[in-house]
Amino acid sequence: MLKKSEFLQNGKIRILLCIELLLILAGVAGLFGTKGIVVGTEETALLMGEGVSLPAGVYTARLYYDTGEDQVSAFGVTVKEGHYKTLLCNYAALFKGIHVRECQFYLLDDVENLRVEVEDNGAESLKIQGAEIVTGTERSRVYLFWVILISLLLDVVLMLAMLNRRQPVSTERQLAIFGVPALALMSSLPIMVDYNMFGADLIFHLMRIEALAEHILRGEWWSRIESAWLAGHGYANSIFYGDAFLLVPALYRILGFSPDETYRLFVLTVNLATAYIAYLSFHRCFHHRSIGMFGCALYTLLPYRIYNIYNRAAVGEYTAMIFLPLLAWGFYRIYTEEPERKGYLWNWVIPALGFTGIIQSHVLTCEMAGGLIVFLCLFLWKKTFRLRTFAVLALTVGMTTLMNAWFVVPFLDLMTADQYYFGHNANVLIQSRGILPAHLFYTLQAGGASSRFAETGMVDTEPIGIGMALLLCVIIWIGFCLKYSGKELTEAQKKERKAMNILLFLGCVVLFMSTCYFPWDALSSFNRLFAVLNGSLQFPTRLMGIASVCMVMAACLAGIWMLREKWAYLSGKGVLLLVVAVSVIFTTYQLNDLLLTRTEFIKLYSSQGIGHSAVLGAEYLPEGAGLEHMTYHEPVLSEGVWMDSYEKKGLQADAYVEADSGYIDFPMLYYKGYMAYDKRTGEKLPVVKGENSDVRVLFGQGFAGEIRVRYAGMWYWHVAEAVSAATVLGLLGAAMYRRYRIKGNIGKPRKGNV
Structure with a gap:
């Protein structure tokens, strides 16, 4: 060393x-440089007229105004002259009900004529009361x-x-050191631009990042409901959709990167993490660095993974794909190692970590992977019900549950506490959204834009398939099967062949389930539970990620045989390299086609350009709530109630109230966990769902006092958080102790040794 x-x-x-x-x-x-207001409201006339001089930096323009119309007017900043990209700014829409609006912008050069500009678009009620510019330390x-x-x-x-x-250093080790990041960078080609390709889910996930960053700046690291959504009403996205890994882009955003740059950095981070975990998993699984790099290349450059990142911007799903190789590695060890082996009972660790990463990224991927693993356990029932194997499987389930209790308990609690719009998915039939058989053999994947296969077939189809490299591996394996049919094999070869056939079988089953020929609609009609599960899946094509990891595992096993085989003109490693080259060439074509044909893209420099209502299908909206109601507005008082000194910050509202019995509907979306109380006496007040699912606080006759309404969650959620924290700390302690003991035993003579 x-x-x-x-x-x-x-x-x-x-x-x-x-x-x-x-x-x-x-x-x-x-x-320690300049912070705070650099151009005050007293200079509003100059700021909105001739303009002001500012050095390069990151600034926020703040407009004080009053309007009676929503999103008709907008404001931003402009410069008369400047070099290329002197000013990076998006205009921010103005809303009624709030009287101050901010717009972050970036100056890459010093300017002398920056001014605030308002586009009223015919809004007669708009009145400008002042403008100012503030700065911070984002640039530094x-x-x-x-x-x-x-x-x-x-x-x-x-x-x-x-x-x-x-x-x-050995050539194989050097290849891993430099090859893994090279593969990650190759898959990141479409972010080496100054914009983001527009994906169906992009704005939703950018909003998730912004909402999380905003709450971290308030000191709320693990917020359950973020107030940035739906005009301050809040949205339970963090309860239903794990966002632990969105802490990474949220921290990028807090550092000072624009939303545009933040997302591209996050994609690069995910690609690096995917490549490294894939290499680690396949290398440790098959005890061969060449196979580790082989599997890493095939998995990192999967056409479906590239499609998820750049066509769909499916942040949850492509983040979850980081951890699928851990599941494959973990369950391969459980079912191929001898149960009596020392340390076998610790085989639960890898799949538990894999499931934890998937749960915290994309619950639906966890459901799909869990379903396949249940099928695998039943298929291999003789091995499953061996005492030590069953113990490992039980430990996997139990420890995964304990580590994720902090997320799972609130998730299930809210899921059962109310009716939400995602319940309507049970009525959606999904079979027509499955792929065609041609997709399975579609090799020259282009960017593609159409997923309406039932209507347009393969015309401009999205690149959904396993790709040429994996198909080539399947062809090579079929060749091996024919060559060695009837020949004597070693025990190791027999085990590998059996594992290979099982993985191919699982992959083919899941691939068939992703097609339009699997009877999804018949299953939905047969049983309500099937209808709910199928509806939550939404697109059978999502199963392609699960099928792909099965096929990559199978390809790695085929790769072991390729290394052993004596080829006429190439070494075994040469054949592996040839297959990787096929993967690189076909994926490079897909990436280049994306860059050349994706005409929809966005350049987003401020959070205000995202809006507040990017909730996609509003799956987590309680039934009875309408998006049209989610505007900035004052509380609604019933007869007999009087209110003064109202102030709302995030999902906390304070007010002085006098009532002869009645209620107040506060502009916060009702979810289980809201509480209201008298700030002086501590007396709790009843909280129920009000009109349009607003938070309604009930008052008895003769009530008078200052109240506070806030989202607190449930006490047993905190118990679950403590359980998860204790489990993780205990596992870390056990791992450190085990490592210490192993190191302590190195060099010590065993009993009986001289």
């Missing part, structure tokens, strides 16, 4: 480290991020180079 002192003894390295330190100190100094924070990141990467590369000079 390379010692720290050896690294620092190099004079050039010391000079480089000094330069890095100076650059970091320059960024730290910038954190972004600068520090890049300096630290680039410095770390450069230092690591130099350390690896010095280590390789001292003790040469």
Whole structure:
């Protein structure tokens, strides 16, 4: 190993480290620069007239106004002259019911004529009361991020180079070190632009990131309901849709990156994580670095994964795909290792981590993967009901449940507490949304834009399929089966062949389920439970991700046989490389076609450009609530109720109330977990669902006092949080203790040894 002192003894390295330190100190100094208001409301006339001078930086324009119309008018900033991309800004719509609106913008050069501009679009009721510009330290924070990141990467590369000079690293290890990030970068080609391709789910997920970032800035790291949604009414997205991994882009956003840059950075992060976990899983599963890289290439460059990222912007689903290889690795070990082996009972760890990552990303993917694993357990029932194997499976379920109790308990609690619009999915028939058989053999995937296969067939079809490389692996495996039919095989080859056939069988079953020929509609008509499950699936094509990981595992097993086989003109590794080259060529075509044909894209520089109602199908909206009602408005009082000193911040409202019995409907969407109380006496007040599903607080006769209404959740949710925290801490402690014991035993003589 390379010692720290050896690294620092190099004079050039010391000079480089000094330069890095100076650059970091320059960024730290910038954190203490100008903050706050730089152009006040007293200069409104100048700001909206001739304009003002500002240096390069990140700013927020703030407009004080009054209007009686929603989203008719908008405001932003402009500059008369400037270089390319001097100003990055989106206009922000103006809403009635609120009297201040912000618009973040980026100046890449110093300007002398920046002005605030309002587009009234004929809104007669619009009255401008003032404007100002504020700034923060976002520019310095972004600068520090890049300096630290680039410095770390450069230092690591130099350390690896010095280590390789001292003790040469094997070719396979070098291939993993540089090949894995290269594959991730290759799959990130469509984000190497200054915009984002418009996907069906993109705005929804950008809103999720913004809402989470906003709550973190308020000190609420694990908010259950974010107030940024639906004009301040809130939306229980975080309860129904795990957003633990959205902390990463939320932190990018807090650092100062624009929503546009934040999303592209997140996609790059996901691609890197997918590539590294795929390599780790396939390498450890099959105990061969070449097979690890082979599986990593096939999985990272999957056509369906690329489609999820750039065609659909399905953030939850493509994030969940990071962890599918962990499930494959974990269950492969459970069913192929001997139960009596020492340490076998710890085989629950990998699949439990995989399930945890999937649950926190996309619950629907967890349902699909769980369904396939239940089928696998029943298919291999003789092995499943071995005592130690069954114990490992039970531990997998139990520990996954405990680690995710903090999310699962509120999820199930709210799911059963009310009726939501996603319940209407049970009436949706999905069979017509399945793919055609031609999709399974569709190899030259283009960008594609049509998913209406029942109407348009393959014309401009979206790239849904397993791809040419996996089909090639299946063909090679069929060739092996024919060649070795009737020949004597070793025990290892017999086990591999059996595992390969099972994986191919599972993959083919799931592929068939993704087609329009699987009887989804008949199942929905047969049973209400099937109707609900099928409706929640929405698109049979979603099963392609589960099928793909089965096929990649099968391809890795075929790859082991390729390495053993004596080829006429190529080595076994050469054949693997040839298959990877096929994957690279076909995926590169898909990525390039996306760049050249996707004409819809967005450039988003401020959160205000996203809006507040990007709830897709409004699946988590309580029945009785209408989106048209979700506007900024004051509380609605019944007769006999008087209110004063009303103030609302997020999902907390304070007011002084006097009542002769009655109620107040507050502009917050009702979910189980709201509470109201008298701030002086602590007396709790009844909270129920009101008109349009607003939060309704009931008052008895003669009530007078200052009240607070806020979302608190349920006490047993906090118990579940404590259980999850204790489980994770306990597992970390056990892992550290086990590692310490293993290290402590190294070099010690065993009993009976001299």
